[in-house]
Amino acid sequence: xxxxxxxxxxxxxxxxxxxxxxxxxxxxxxxxxxxxxxxxxxxxxxxxxxxxxxxxxxxxxxxxxxxxxxxxxxxxxxxxxxxxxxxxxxxxxxxxxxxxxxxxxxxxxxxxxxxxxxxxxxxxxxxxxxxxxxxxxxxxxxxxxxxxxxxxxxxxxxxxxxxxxxxxxxxxxxxxxxxxxxxxxxxxxxxxxxxxxxxxxxxxxxxxxxxxxxxxxxxxxxxxxxxxxxxxxxxxxxxxxxxxxxxxxxxxxxxxxxxxxxxxxxxxxxxxxxxxxxxxxxxxxxxxxxxxxxxxxxxxxxxxxxxxxxxxxxxxxxxxxxxxxxxx
Amino acid sequence: xxxxxxxxxxxxxxxxxxxxxxxxxxxxxxxxxxxxxxxxxxxxxxxxxxxxxxxxxxxxxxxxxxxxxxxxxxxxxxxxxxxxxxxxxxxxxxxxxxxxxxxxxxxxxxxxxxxxxxxxxxxxxxxxxxxxxxxxxxxxxxxxxxxxxxxxxxxxxxxxxxxxxxxxxxxxxxxxxxxxxxxxxxxxxxxxxxxxxxxxxxxxxxxxxxxxxxxxxxxxxxxxxxxxxxxxxxxxxxxxxxxxxxxxxxxxxxxxxxxxxxxxxxxxxxxxxxxxxxxxxxxxxxxxxxxxxxxxxxxxxxxxxxxxxxxxxxxxxxxxxxxxxxxxxxxxxxxxxxxxx
Numbered sequence: 202x203x204x205x206x207x208x209x210x211x212x213x214x215x216x217x218x219x220x221x222x223x224x225x226x227x228x229x230x231x232x233x234x235x236x237x238x239x240x241x242x243x244x245x246x247x248x249x250x251x252x253x254x255x256x257x258x259x260x261x262x263x264x265x266x267x268x269x270x271x272x273x274x275x276x277x278x279x280x281x282x283x284x285x286x287x288x289x290x291x292x293x294x295x296x297x298x299x300x301x302x303x304x305x306x307x308x309x310x311x312x313x314x315x316x317x318x319x320x321x322x323x324x325x326x327x328x329x330x331x332x333x334x335x336x337x338x339x340x341x342x343x344x345x346x347x348x349x350x351x352x353x354x355x356x357x358x359x360x361x362x363x364x365x366x367x368x369x370x371x372x373x374x375x376x377x378x379x380x381x382x383x384x385x386x387x388x389x390x391x392x393x394x395x396x397x398x399x400x401x402x403x404x405x406x407x408x409x410x411x412x413x414x415x416x417x418x419x420x421x422x423x424x425x426x427x428x429x430x431x432x433x434x435x436x437x438x439x440x441x442x443x444x445x446x447x448x449x450x451x452x453x454x455x456x457x458x459x460x461x462x463x464x465x466x467x468x469x470x471x472x473x474x475x476x477x478x479x480x481x482x483x484x485x486x487x488x489x490x491x492x493x494x495x496x497x498x499x500x501x502x503x504x505x506x507x508x509x510x511x512x513x514x515x516x517x518x519x520x521x522x523x524x525x526x527x528x529x
Numbered sequence: 530x531x532x533x534x535x536x537x538x539x540x541x542x543x544x545x546x547x548x549x550x551x552x553x554x555x556x557x558x559x560x561x562x563x564x565x566x567x568x569x570x571x572x573x574x575x576x577x578x579x580x581x582x583x584x585x586x587x588x589x590x591x592x593x594x595x596x597x598x599x600x601x602x603x604x605x606x607x608x609x610x611x612x613x614x615x616x617x618x619x620x621x622x623x624x625x626x627x628x629x630x631x632x633x634x635x636x637x638x639x640x641x642x643x644x645x646x647x648x649x650x651x652x653x654x655x656x657x658x659x660x661x662x663x664x665x666x667x668x669x670x671x672x673x674x675x676x677x678x679x680x681x682x683x684x685x686x687x688x689x690x691x692x693x694x695x696x697x698x699x700x701x702x703x704x705x706x707x708x709x710x711x712x713x714x715x716x717x718x719x720x721x722x723x724x725x726x727x728x729x730x731x732x733x734x735x736x737x738x739x740x741x742x743x744x745x746x747x748x749x750x751x752x753x754x755x756x757x758x759x760x761x762x763x764x765x766x767x768x769x770x771x772x773x774x775x776x777x778x779x780x781x782x783x784x785x786x787x788x789x790x791x792x793x794x795x796x797x798x799x800x801x802x803x804x805x806x807x808x809x810x811x812x813x814x815x816x817x818x819x820x821x822x823x824x825x826x827x828x829x830x831x832x833x834x835x836x837x838x839x840x841x842x843x844x845x846x847x848x849x850x851x852x853x854x855x856x857x858x859x860x861x862x863x864x865x866x867x868x869x870x
Contacts, residue, residue, distance in 0.1 A: 277723035279716030346738060354743075376686060376743060378728055461691030461729025472728050478691075482731065485563075485591025486693025486720035488617065493593075 252504065259498035261491050270498060276463045276479070278487070283495035285502050287463035291380065291473035292506065295455060296448040298384025298469070299391055304441055306388070307395025311437075314396070315403035316425045327400055334393040342457035345386040350377040350458055353385075358470060373468035376460065381469040383459040387451060391444035398443060402436030403429060435518055442514045449507055452477040476503040553582045555830040560588040561595020561608030564695045564751065565814045568631055568851050569608065572842050576834055583830045592695060592720065599625065599817055605827055607817035610695020611702075611720060612796035624820035626869065627795040628835060628862055629813035632852035634752040634780045635700045636762035636810070640740050641666055643681060648763040649674040649772040652801075652809075655765065656708030658685055658747060660715070661726035666745060674772070681745070688739045688748030691729025693720040699812040700749045703800040707809075718798070749810075752780070753850045767809040768801045779808035780852035788857040795862070811852070821870055828869060835866050 225231045266273065266283065273284020314323045354377030361381075365371040406429045414424035430437070460472020461482065476499050487493045566589035573585040590598075592609035599607035600621050612627055637650055644666075654670045657663030663670055667680040690697045702718030704711045715722050728743075730736040733754035740748045752775050755762050764772040773779050786804035791797055801809045818835075822828035839859050846853050854862075 275723065277716075279719045279722050346742075351742060374684070376728055378739070456691065456731050457735065461731070462724070462727065474729075482692040482729075483721050484593075484693075486593040486695075488593040488596055488611075488614075488720070490620075493597075 252501075255497055255501040255504065259494050259501050261494035262498040263494075265491065266495075266498075270495075271502070274463075274465060278483075278489065278492050281489065281491050283492070285476070285499055287465050288474055288476040288479055288499060289502065289506070290465045291459065291463075292449060292475040292477070292503070294380050294469075294473065295383045295387055295459065295475055296445060298381060299387035299448045300441065300445060302385065302388035303392040303395055303444060307392045307440070307444070308399060308437065310392075310396045311399035311403055312425060312430070315400045316421075316429065323400075327397065330393045330396050334397060338390065338451060338454045339457075341386055341390050342454035344389070345382065345454060345458040349382050349385055353377045353379075353382045362470075369467040370469050373466070373470055375470040376472065378458050378460040378472055379468075379470050380459065380473045383455050383473070383475070384469075386454050386458050387448045390451065390454060391447050394444045394447060395440045398440030399433070399437045402433040402440070405436075406432045434521060438514065438518050438521075442511065445510060445514075446507060449503065449510070450477050451475075452481045456481060476500075476506075555583050555826050557583070557585045557605045557827060557830060557834075558588075558603075559585060559595075559606045559608065559816075560590050560598045560604045561817070562592045562610045562695055562814055563589040564610050564633055564753075565608065565631055565851070567753075568846060568849050571845055571849060572838055575845065576837055576842075579837075580833070583834065585834065591693065593693065596817065599819070605822075606819065606831060608815065609817055610812070610814050611698040611718065612798075612815060613817065626818045626820050626865065628816045628818060628865070629795050629854060629858060630816055630838060631846055632780045632784055632799075632811055632813055632854065633695070633699065634775050634783075634808055634811040634852070635696055635703070635749045636752050636755050636775045637747060637765065638737065638740050638750050638755060638760055638762045639747040640744060641681065641683075642744050644678060646678060647761070647774065648678065649766070650763050651766045652707040656704050656711050659687055659689070659704060659724075659726070660708070660710055661687070662710070674766070683745040686743050686746040687724075687727030688730055688736050688743070688746050689724050689727050690721070690733075690736055690749075691731050694732075695720065695812070695814065696733065696749065696751050697721060699800065699810055702798050702812065703810045706798070706801045752776075756850045765809055767805075767807050768803050769805045769807070771805055773806065773808045775808045775810070777847055777850065777852040779806055780811040781855055783807035783809065783811045784813065784852070784858060785855035788855050788861075791858060791861060793865075795858075795865070813854075818869060820868060832866050832869055835869075836863065839863055 262270065262283065270283070270285050271289070272286055273282070274286045275282045275284050276287065277283070314326055318326070354375060358375040358377070361371050362375065410428050410432055411424050414428040415421070419427065455475050456478040459474060459478060461474055461478060462472040463474045463479070464471065466473070480496055480499055484496055487496055566587070569587050573587055577584050587608075592611060595604070595607035595609055596613060596617060598604045608630075610633075613625065618625060637655065639648065648671070651670060651674050654663060654668070654674065657668070657670055664685055665682055666685055667682045672680055698718050698720050701715070701722050705715070705717050714725065728739060730739040730748065733750045736748040737750050737754065737758065737760055740746050750760065750762070754760070762775070764774045767773050782804050783799050783802040786802040786807045787797055787799035795813070795815065797813070799811055799813065802811070816835075818831060822831065839854070839862055843853050843859070
């Protein structure tokens with residue numbers, strides 16, 4: 202809209218050059234245009250610089266390991282042998298666990314808060330949820346160490362083992378720390394994002410949509426699930442991918458509860474490692490050039506993973522858009 | 530006219546005074562190891578009070594970062610928990626000298642339900658546990674040094690540091706020295722290694738926390754941290770075959786044992802040092818100083834600080850539970866200060 206206004210203004214017959222410029226300047230359009238353009242270009246520039254710097258400084262590692270970096274399962278600074286496989290695996294597994302827990306939980310709370318709860322309660326609860334989203338991750342890490350880890354070792358772990366122990370996912374020794382614990386802590390961390398954004402989106406669904414569904418004889422739940430939620434689908438997806446982005450990049454809380462062992466193990470009780478954690482753990486004391494370069498390449502891999510997952514998310518949204526729901 | 534002249538003279542005098550003050554002020558930037566940070570910040574603070582014209586700004590960003598910043602010339606000197614390797618020294622554009630400052634040590638801390646006394650660990654037992662070849666607490670290698678203790682048949686949970694650290698450097702240096710298996714499989718000492726078994730905890734507090742929470746676990750923590758937090762730990766067998774409980778005197782004894790054949794560049798490992806009272810898992814931590822410093826004021830300030838650190842400065846060590854340097858090492862270092870030019 203701002204662009205349109207600018208062009209319209211430009212079509213006004215020109216006064217003398219400087220005066221016209223000052224006039225436009227006073228109007229604020231030019232300056233707003235300039236400031237927003239610089240801001241947008243700045244973000245793009247930062248991203249490009251970031252990738253370039255990661256690419257440049259990971260040169261040693263890229264030239265030595267090539268594509269094998271993605272498949273190698275060893276991470277050994279003593280013998281200068283580095284591979285990203287256990288870290289990619291750990292990052293994907295913990296994020297997947299986090300989403301499997303957080304999406305149903307977050308979506309259900311968002312639906313309750315926007316559709317069913319009294320407005321006052323909804324406002325109070327969502328204020329608290331927004332506060333949760335601002336809690337520093339180290340606090341969640343402490344929560345993990347003091348509550349989730351002991352719970353996993355003494356209660357939750359043995360219970361899961363007795364029910365699902367026949368599958369490789371829930372067998373093997375249970376130390377309390379590991380993939381599952383990290384996934385649960387991540388789920389607690391990302392659920393506020395899903396609730397907060399989804400609730401906002403659900404509340405923007407026009408009243409007429411609900412009323413039309415009810416008029417056609419739908420129950421309240423049917424109107425919510427079949428009309429309101431599909432209408433808000435794009436926004437809900439957005440909230441989930443925001444949550445995924447946080448889960449992929451989370452460092453501190455994960456490091457505190459995952460066990461920090463670069464192994465690929467089917468058991469969710471086993472200790473693992475994520476890309477963000479290993480960088481945070483080892484960067485300060487990485488003395489060798491190749492070692493440092495390999496850590497930076499891990500950063501590049503994480504960037505790439507986020508990029509690919511985000512792209513897939515966009516495609517998913519486009520694909521589901523065609524299936525109906527909100528009119529284009 | 531007269532007024533103007535006075536003004537000019539006064540402002541000139543003020544300018545000269547300001548310039549003189551600025552010239553007398555020496556600001557040194559340093560970066561590196563986190564383990565000695567408490568004692569370093571104490572030293573730099575006390576030294577600044579005694580010599581107001583010298584201010585040292587130390588950032589504890591880790592040994593790796595300290596070495597890199599020194600090589601890049603962004604700091605005046607560095608600090609590291611492990612000595613620089615020959616390769617790193619040859620990559621530097623200028624000569625770098627090592628000066629030991631204080632001593633640190635690692636201790637084994639464990640949590641075995643039903644066992645409350647101090648356990649004795651043979652060198653073989655520690656290597657076996659951390660290699661994953663000794664997997665039960667009642668293994669004969671552990672039991673033979675602890676007669677009378679009722680060790681359970683439970684699986685051992687090994688806990689190590691997940692972050693790169695000087696603590697890990699000391700521990701792995703010791704294991705590599707006492708066990709050929711370790712040396713072949715895991716390799717030389719490192720700030721982070723490819724651990725054959727175990728869980729990683731972040732920082733001393735992370736390892737101590739996991740040990741406390743996990744039944745049948747064992748981990749290594751810094752002596753300073755264990756002492757300050759009242760954490761119980763076991764004895765370790767030294768080169769003389771004696772089981773020694775870590776304390777500051779034992780750590781200094783280890784350094785004194787190693788001082789007899791101290792190399793001229795001070796890059797020495799003192800793990801498993803000779804001497805009946807020497808504690809075997811100890812190490813120096815070093816300041817890394819360029820051999821040539823162009824700026825005369827900075828050079829004098831660094832030399833002055835080193836001299837003070839080796840004499841009066843050592844008096845502050847034990848209050849912060851760092852072990853003092855043995856006298857022989859101090860004498861050798863005082864001579865080495867003249868190498869800075």
